[in-house]
Amino acid sequence: MKWTEAHLTDVLVIGAGLAGERVAIEAASHGHQVTILSLVPPRRSHSTAAQGGMQASLGNVAMGYGDNPDVHFADTVKGSDWGCDQEVARLFVEMAPIAVRQLSHWGVPWSRVVPGKRMLPDGTEVEELPEKAGLIAQRQFGGTARWRTCFAADGTGHVLQYAMDSVVVKLGVTVHDRTEALSLIHDGETCYGAVALSLRDGSLRPYLAKATVIATGGYGRIYGVSTNAVINEGTGMAIALDTGVVPLGNMEAVQFHPTGIVPAHILVTEGCRGDGGYLLDKDLHRFMPEYEPVKKEIASRDVVSRWMVHHIRRGFGVDSPYGPHLWLDIRHLGREHIWTNLREVATICKNFLGIDPVDSLIPVTPTQHYSMGGVRTNKDGAAYGLQGLFAAGEAACWDLHGFNRLGGNSLAETVVAGMVVGGKVADFARQQSMSFPFGLVTEAVRAQQERLDHLRRRAHGSEDVYQLRRRMEETLSDNVGIFRTGERLQEAVAILQDLHQRAGQIRLRSSGLGPNPELFAALRLPGMLKLALCISQGALQRTESRGSHYREDFPRRDDDNWLKRTLAYWPQGADLPKLEYEPVNITELPPGDRGYGGMPIAGD
Amino acid sequence: MAQRLLTFEIFRYNPASPEILPRLQEFHLEETQGMTLFIALNRLREEQDPSLMFDFVCRAAVCGSCAILINGRPGLACKTLTHDLPDKIVLMPLPVFKLVGDLSVDTGVWFRHLNERTEAWIHTDKIFDRQGPEDRMDNPLAHQIYEAERCIECGTCIAACATANMRADFLGAAGLNRIARFLIDPRDERSPRQVFEVVGTDEGVFGCVGLMACDDLCPMEIPLQAQLAHVRRKMALAALRKKK
Numbered sequence: 001m002k003w004t005e006a007h008l009t010d011v012l013v014i015g016a017g018l019a020g021e022r023v024a025i026e027a028a029s030h031g032h033q034v035t036i037l038s039l040v041p042p043r044r045s046h047s048t049a050a051q052g053g054m055q056a057s058l059g060n061v062a063m064g065y066g067d068n069p070d071v072h073f074a075d076t077v078k079g080s081d082w083g084c085d086q087e088v089a090r091l092f093v094e095m096a097p098i099a100v101r102q103l104s105h106w107g108v109p110w111s112r113v114v115p116g117k118r119m120l121p122d123g124t125e126v127e128e129l130p131e132k133a134g135l136i137a138q139r140q141f142g143g144t145a146r147w148r149t150c151f152a153a154d155g156t157g158h159v160l161q162y163a164m165d166s167v168v169v170k171l172g173v174t175v176h177d178r179t180e181a182l183s184l185i186h187d188g189e190t191c192y193g194a195v196a197l198s199l200r201d202g203s204l205r206p207y208l209a210k211a212t213v214i215a216t217g218g219y220g221r222i223y224g225v226s227t228n229a230v231i232n233e234g235t236g237m238a239i240a241l242d243t244g245v246v247p248l249g250n251m252e253a254v255q256f257h258p259t260g261i262v263p264a265h266i267l268v269t270e271g272c273r274g275d276g277g278y279l280l281d282k283d284l285h286r287f288m289p290e291y292e293p294v295k296k297e298i299a300s301r302d303v304v305s306r307w308m309v310h311h312i313r314r315g316f317g318v319d320s321p322y323g324p325h326l327w328l329d330i331r332h333l334g335r336e337h338i339w340t341n342l343r344e345v346a347t348i349c350k351n352f353l354g355i356d357p358v359d360s361l362i363p364v365t366p367t368q369h370y371s372m373g374g375v376r377t378n379k380d381g382a383a384y385g386l387q388g389l390f391a392a393g394e395a396a397c398w399d400l401h402g403f404n405r406l407g408g409n410s411l412a413e414t415v416v417a418g419m420v421v422g423g424k425v426a427d428f429a430r431q432q433s434m435s436f437p438f439g440l441v442t443e444a445v446r447a448q449q450e451r452l453d454h455l456r457r458r459a460h461g462s463e464d465v466y467q468l469r470r471r472m473e474e475t476l477s478d479n480v481g482i483f484r485t486g487e488r489l490q491e492a493v494a495i496l497q498d499l500h501q502r503a504g505q506i507r508l509r510s511s512g513l514g515p516n517p518e519l520f521a522a523l524r525l526p527g528m529l530k531l532a533l534c535i536s537q538g539a540l541q542r543t544e545s546r547g548s549h550y551r552e553d554f555p556r557r558d559d560d561n562w563l564k565r566t567l568a569y570w571p572q573g574a575d576l577p578k579l580e581y582e583p584v585n586i587t588e589l590p591p592g593d594r595g596y597g598g599m600p601i602a603g604d
Numbered sequence: 605m606a607q608r609l610l611t612f613e614i615f616r617y618n619p620a621s622p623e624i625l626p627r628l629q630e631f632h633l634e635e636t637q638g639m640t641l642f643i644a645l646n647r648l649r650e651e652q653d654p655s656l657m658f659d660f661v662c663r664a665a666v667c668g669s670c671a672i673l674i675n676g677r678p679g680l681a682c683k684t685l686t687h688d689l690p691d692k693i694v695l696m697p698l699p700v701f702k703l704v705g706d707l708s709v710d711t712g713v714w715f716r717h718l719n720e721r722t723e724a725w726i727h728t729d730k731i732f733d734r735q736g737p738e739d740r741m742d743n744p745l746a747h748q749i750y751e752a753e754r755c756i757e758c759g760t761c762i763a764a765c766a767t768a769n770m771r772a773d774f775l776g777a778a779g780l781n782r783i784a785r786f787l788i789d790p791r792d793e794r795s796p797r798q799v800f801e802v803v804g805t806d807e808g809v810f811g812c813v814g815l816m817a818c819d820d821l822c823p824m825e826i827p828l829q830a831q832l833a834h835v836r837r838k839m840a841l842a843a844l845r846k847k848k
Contacts, residue, residue, distance in 0.1 A: 041716070044712070101737070107791060107792070109749035165719075200710075348665070510655035515657055
């Protein structure tokens with residue numbers, strides 16, 4: 001490598017979604033030079049696909065009166081099935097209202113309170129008070145005691161990302177898009193930056209920084225069937241795991257969203273149900289009230305998804321060439337509501353189903369959506385195991401969500417964590433002077449160059465990257481889904497171990513030169529398989545059911561033995577993750593009943 | 605439904621192999637029910653030529669990554685059904701933007717530059733008060749801003765624009781819509797006159813020759829013609845006031 005190609009910066013942020021950009025803004029506002037690496041231009045990040053909204057206890061609407069951070073805290077802890085860190089949850093709920101208002105200051109067109117009386121779909125009459133007119137409005141989301149989800153129609157992620165990026169542009173923060181971090185530069189104690197690959201031309205270059213932040217989002221694409229964008233391949237989590245000293249927390253906690261459309265697996269927002277939509281079965285029967293008499297369609301996502309699959313298993317699914325599905329019915333919300341507050345849903349239905357949800361039912365099925373797990377950090381966002389490494393957003397296990405995240409808490413987390421972690425990163429960078437061991441950097445670049453050269457030589461191996469990848473996707477979808485058993489998980493671990501070993505024998509069919517997608521896929525696959533193994537092995541070992549992790553052979557939550565967080569390490573050269581456990585930080589609310597999602601789910 | 609055998613002609617060029625000149629390459633693929641260009645292109649890459657370069661991110665028509673020329677018309681590949689196309693489908697990269705390779709172009713740098721030029725952020729002297737309530741706004745105005753903010757920077761309007769194809773510095777419909785978005789937002793304290801300094805030129809609002817392909821082709825169906833008219837009116841007024 002040439003040293004002239006090294007890029008030096010105070011703070012290196014990997015990932016330009018909402019969390020990464022919010023960290024960057026905070027660090028830049030403290031006077032630091034910040035460089036953001038991103039697979040795609042920031043405004044194409046998966047954060048933009050978030051629809052329904054962002055939770056903050058403003059309590060401006062009639063159904064939200066009396067809301068406050070304490071209620072938000074209790075909802076979040078119950079939603080997490082007591083798996084979250086309560087100190088983090090407390091910090092988060094206190095700051096979320098500030099975050100929402102600051103975004104308004106930056107230009108987000110939040111939907112606003114319109115005074116007057118109106119009838120909700122369930123017949124309740126509510127009155128929005130004149131003194132609240134024009135304040136930021138909230139809608140209902142699952143698992144919340146009050147209406148708390150602030151929204152801008154149903155394009156909330158899009159407008160948040162655009163406002164956030166407008167501040168990044170204003171501050172002149174450097175963004176290198178089409179750039180992927182392939183490894184962290186570290187000596188086992190300190191992180192010095194990352195070796196990154198240009199997705200424009202396939203060249204490598206080291207990025208050296210006082211502080212490095214992983215904000216790369218989730219890994220949904222390892223499931224194949226996922227609501228996630230095609231860039232969500234868990235690259236940031238994988239390079240942290242690759243260090244051998246940084247653990248991933250609670251990787252077995254995988255969220256399935258109740259309403260992915262069939263067959264495109266594109267999300268339609270929880271706001272559809274929050275605004276009054278129903279789930280119907282093949283007989284057009286509204287089944288959720290039988291399973292959840294109180295919360296009905298708006299219990300937490302893990303619970304609704306589980307009942308939906310249960311209902312399909314009982315034979316009430318609608319047959320289709322793509323397997324059985326259920327219906328989402330929002331027709332009764334009316335044209336005006338649908339084409340204003342749910343207009344992106346309406347557009348998606350038009351584009352990908354050829355229907356108008358004003359007069360048609362939407363085919364839906366639970367679909368992989370979110371990772372509660374990620375790079376384990378402390379409450380400051382500092383990663384376990386390496387000085388100078390931080391993580392924020394979905395890529396992190398901060399741990400706000402425990403075993404189930406509430407809808408609307410992920411957008412809120414990206415921004416609040418961005419503020420908190422960004423501040424800590426700024427403090428850290430101020431106290432550090434820029435120094436790095438030259439030999440370590442050279443060696444880190446050489447190791448990645450060797451991987452590239454090896455693949456481009458095409459001298460060894462015979463495996464096809466796309467075939468291995470598809471097998472991984474099928475294995476996770478079939479064996480590590482909503483309902484899990486020891487037997488199926490054991491089988492998944494064995495298959496994935498075999499695939500991981502075979503991923504070392506990939507031979508490219510194309511030249512691997514330039515911006516070559518086959519080369520990029522081959523570089524990513526081993527890391528994706530490691531994540532898949534952390535998920536499967538973590539799920540196999542956790543012999544209880546908690547939040548999204550449901551074991552049919554261990555259908556009850558077991559606080560005596562499992563009120564703890566999984567930490568998955570990947571020792572150098574290992575073929576399985578090493579699992580350790582740590583206690584969950586419970587400061588305010590002791591484990592109890594969630595108020596929904598009674599388990600076990602009885603047989604027929 | 606009888607299955608069609610589709611013929612694709614796809615633009616190929618890898619800047620890392622300049623000795624292989626730009627060319628159209630032919631592929632064949634059996635159409636399946638509900639096939640989009642997202643499905644078709646990924647199948648071509650995985651089954652026939654793994655070096656084929658194209659961009660997708662959300663595959664749900666909300667991120668703006670996948671605009672290409674489809675039989676000569678720019679549009680989002682992810683939401684284009686092969687069902688709506690003839691047996692022969694010619695795919696080319698968008699013009700105006702710098703080519704990365706094959707169907708992939710660099711829209712990110714172009715739009716960052718646009719947002720820098722138009723200073724597309726809220727300009728205000730107000731200091732954010734962490735403890736205070738939010739400033740109020742009427743809901744219809746919030747919706748109006750939201751509608752303008754729906755632009756996904758896909759580049760369709762730029763690629764379709766005769767002026768943008770001829771002059772590299774033209775802001776295009778996306779740029780003018782962005783200006784309209786900040787003009788109607790009371791939180792932005794710039795006067796129309798300040799905006800005029802930036803866009804009251806042939807590179808800006810007066811460069812449009814009114815062909816309106818942008819309005820026809822915008823995948824988000826943003827009323828670009830109306831937005832342009834709004835900005836022009838404001839700019840004309842600002843210009844008249846300036847003369848006085």
